[in-house]
Amino acid sequence: MNKKLMAIAVAGALAAPGVALAQASSVTISGIFKLGLENINYGNSVSTRLNKSQTRVVDNSSRIIFNTVENLGNGLSAIGQLDVRFAPDQATGPVNSNPIGSGNSFVGLRSSSWGTLTLGRWDLHYGKGPSEMTRGAGALQASDVSLFDYIGNFAVANGSRTQNVVKYDSPNWAGFDATVAWSANPSNAVGGEADMTNSGGTNNRRGDAWNINPRYTMGPFGIEYSYWKAKPDAPTSLAAAISLASAATALDQQGHSLTAKYTVGGLKVGIGANRSRLNPAVDVPGVVSTGDKIERTTWSLAGQYAFGPHTVFAHYDRAAKVKGNGTSVDDTGARMIAVAYEYALSKRTSLGATYAQIKNDANINYNFFTSSALGSSDTAAQPGEDPRLFQVTVLHRF
Numbered sequence: 025m026n027k028k029l030m031a032i033a034v035a036g037a038l039a040a041p042g043v044a045l046a047q048a049s050s051v052t053i054s055g056i057f058k059l060g061l062e063n064i065n066y067g068n069s070v071s072t073r074l075n076k077s078q079t080r081v082v083d084n085s086s087r088i089i090f091n092t093v094e095n096l097g098n099g100l101s102a103i104g105q106l107d108v109r110f111a112p113d114q115a116t117g118p119v120n121s122n123p124i125g126s127g128n129s130f131v132g133l134r135s136s137s138w139g140t141l142t143l144g145r146w147d148l149h150y151g152k153g154p155s156e157m158t159r160g161a162g163a164l165q166a167s168d169v170s171l172f173d174y175i176g177n178f179a180v181a182n183g184s185r186t187q188n189v190v191k192y193d194s195p196n197w198a199g200f201d202a203t204v205a206w207s208a209n210p211s212n213a214v215g216g217e218a219d220m221t222n223s224g225g226t227n228n229r230r231g232d233a234w235n236i237n238p239r240y241t242m243g244p245f246g247i248e249y250s251y252w253k254a255k256p257d258a259p260t261s262l263a264a265a266i267s268l269a270s271a272a273t274a275l276d277q278q279g280h281s282l283t284a285k286y287t288v289g290g291l292k293v294g295i296g297a298n299r300s301r302l303n304p305a306v307d308v309p310g311v312v313s314t315g316d317k318i319e320r321t322t323w324s325l326a327g328q329y330a331f332g333p334h335t336v337f338a339h340y341d342r343a344a345k346v347k348g349n350g351t352s353v354d355d356t357g358a359r360m361i362a363v364a365y366e367y368a369l370s371k372r373t374s375l376g377a378t379y380a381q382i383k384n385d386a387n388i389n390y391n392f393f394t395s396s397a398l399g400s401s402d403t404a405a406q407p408g409e410d411p412r413l414f415q416v417t418v419l420h421r422f
Contacts, residue, residue, distance in 0.1 A: 049094035049102075053422075058084035059112055060163055060378075060417040064395065064403055067410035068384075075402075082399045083111040084164040084417060087127055099136035105129055105144075111398065128185060140193040148189065148205050148235040149173075149181035149252035152281040154294025155326035155339035155362075161376025162337055162364035163415040165392040165399070168324050171341040171360050172281070172298045175320045176388050177404070180279050180300045181252050183393070186210045186233060202238040211256045231257035233277075244287040252279040276303040283324075290330040298322045319347045320356075333368040343390065355385040355408075376417040383410050 065077035087109050094102040107127025130144025153168035173180050191205040210233035233254035240247050255276045283296035302318040326339035339362050346356040362380035369375065382390050384405065391405040392413060405411050 049092055052091045053088065054091070055086070055088040055108075056419060056421050057086050057112060058161075058164070058417065058419045059086070060084055060165075060376075060415040062163070062165070062399070062413055062415035064165075064392070064399070064411065064413045066405065067412060069409055070406045073406070073409075078400060078403065080399055081113045082165065082415070083113055084158075084419075085394070085398065086110055086112055089127070096133075101134045102132075103134050103140070103142070104131040126185075130189075130191070132191075137195065139195050142189075142191050142193075144189060144191075145185050145187045146189045146191050146205065147184075148186045148191075148207075148233075149237070149250050149279060149281065150179070150183055152237075152248060152250045152283055152296070153298070153324050153326070153339075153341075154283045154285060154296040155324065155337065156292070156294075156328060157326070157337035157339060157362065157364050157378075160335065160337075161366040161374040161417045161419040162362075163376070163378035163380070163413065163417055165395050165413060165415065166362040166364065166378050166380035167393040168296075168326065168339050168341050168360070168362075169393040170382065171322050171343045171358060171390055172296065172324055173279075173300075174390060175300055175302060175318065175346060176356075177391060178275075178302065180277055180302075181233075181235075181254070182210065186235075199242050200238070200240045203235065204237075205235040207233040207254070209257055210254045231255045245285070247284045248282070250279075250281040252277065252281075254278075274304070277301070278303075292328050294324075294326045296324040296326075298324075317347070317349050319350075320344060335366045335368075337364040337366070338362065343388075345385075346388065353387065355387040357385045358388055358390045359383045360390070372421045374419050376415075376419065378413070378415045378417065381410065381412045384408055 060082050062082045063077065063079045066073060069076045087107055089108070090106040092104045096102055105128065107129050109126045128146055130142040130146065132140060132142030134140040150173040151169055153172040155168040158164045158167045169183065173183055186207050188208040188210070189205050191203065194202045209231055211231065233252070235250065235252050237248070237250045256274065277300070279298065279300040281296065281298045283294060285292060285294040299319065299321045304316055320343060322341060322343045324339060324341045328335060328337045341360040343358045345352040345354070347353065360380065360382045362378065364376055364378040366374050366376045380392065382392065384390055384407065386408040389405045389407045389409065391403070392411055395411070396404050
């Protein structure tokens with residue numbers, strides 16, 4: 025009987041959020057369930073698109089997070105995190121074909137005096153726009169990442185977490201703190217580098233990535249800058265090197281993001297700018313060289329107002345024309361507008377409604393963030409199409 029009672033107690037402890045599982049160390053369990061019922065459609069749709077509209081249930085990056093902390097004494101702690109991403113609406117799919125550790129997962133040391141050092145997988149550089157719409161029940165797909173961290177359909181800084189990362193986070197010094205991170209191979213899931221290859225290839229360049237991200241907050245005002253520079257290991261795909269839609273293994277990247285926010289009462293406003301550049305990683309004689317540049321600048325303006333259980337969000341984003349070696353390419357700009365309303369049923373549960381639209385010029389194809397990855401693969405926007413979505417979202421935190 026005592027064994028049964030002990031088993032029940034242990035099971036209850038494992039199920040309880042934030043429970044401590046040991047004396048010397050602790051484990052907490054948290055996360056979110058976030059799903060939406062969404063209609064997505066395409067204005068100016070291409071002739072080959074058979075269905076211009078789709079209604080679907082779509083995940084908004086639901087997750088379960090396991091954190092562990094052990095106090096080592098003298099202000100030093102050992103820390104670890106497993107961030108499991110899953111899609112409650114799918115049995116299999118791009119988001120959860122291998123969900124274990126697909127989120128921000130790491131192990132490291134944290135000091136009260138010198139900061140935190142971790143090894144693992146982290147969100148780096150992308151997602152630094154001024155809008156906070158998607159932190160609540162606003163649709164993830166309507167994030168300003170859609171224009172802020174893409175050049176057409178090419179994601180800068182992976183548009184997701186970067187793997188193989190060594191990351192240092194400083195303490196807060198009178199409102200200032202910073203992140204410095206390095207990746208041994210930002211575009212490959214394995215930790216090894218291609219310069220160790222024994223295949224006899226002719227291009228054994230070592231790739232890596234750097235992210236420098238200082239922040240300063242003073243009362244209601246905050247400002248943040250992020251610098252990103254990445255190059256792939258052994259880029260050998262000549263065809264990919266000359267295509268804007270190429271794999272990340274064929275293009276070097278450089279990015280700058282700057283955002284500023286100001287809060288007064290329930291009102292928060294923000295502005296941001298992102299300039300990103302792609303360079304072919306290999307030469308194609310007579311076609312493209314590593315000195316060629318593909319650049320784009322995006323501006324974003326965001327605001328939100330909270331009153332009681334209600335919060336209203338909005339953001340406007342404008343991507344300027346893509347430039348090739350300093351010359352603008354015609355019809356490669358885009359505009360995005362998104363508005364959302366969130367109603368908090370409790371501290372943990374809220375409902376949201378989001379409307380968003382992207383207006384693409386004739387030769388560019390920006391799309392909603394994660395729309396194809398978490399939704400349907402056939403929702404990839406084609407050049408000149410104008411994606412629109414309306415989503416009703418349920419968010420529950422635990």
